[in-house]
Amino acid sequence: MQLTNILGLIAALAATSANALPNPTTIVERQSPGIGIIRFYAGSGCEEPWLEDTVFFQGDKCLSNEYTAPYGSFRVQSNGFTRTARFFVNPVCNGFGPGNYIDVLPGETKCFAGKVTSYSFL
Structure with missing residues (x-):
């Protein structure tokens, strides 16, 4: 009888225990502002x-x-920026000439072909 009671108690405990694994989507949503x-x-x-x-x-x-x-390409996977990010092909944020930078709006997540050598915020 005692073995049956112990097994029943273990089964009841296992059935009522909670799983505390984090949800990956909520981790990204809780990310600090200003981080991408x-x-x-x-x-x-x-x-x-x-x-x-x-x-x-x-x-x-x-x-x-x-x-x-x-x-060959990059994706803005998570965007917690509060200002527009400007990604430059050239070093030291040199954007002279057409096509030398990409502007990414706050919250925007998508794929871009090309390179990012430096970046700043508008």
Whole structure:
């Protein structure tokens, strides 16, 4: 009898226990303002293989992209920026000439072909 009671108690405990795993979508939604995650891909249209995720921090000065390995495209995977981000092809936020930068609005997430060497915020 005692073994049956113990097994019943264990089964009842297992049935009522809660699973506390985080939901990945809510983690991204709770991300701090001013932080974006940029995912780099080998292909020119954000197709696999996925190479690297890099965190970009919003700031008041020109910042360099720390990921320097070869890649063909990038996706703004998570965008917590509160100002428009400007991604430059050239170093030190040099945007002279057409096609040398891409503007990404706050909250915008999508794929872009090309390189990001430096970035700043408008």
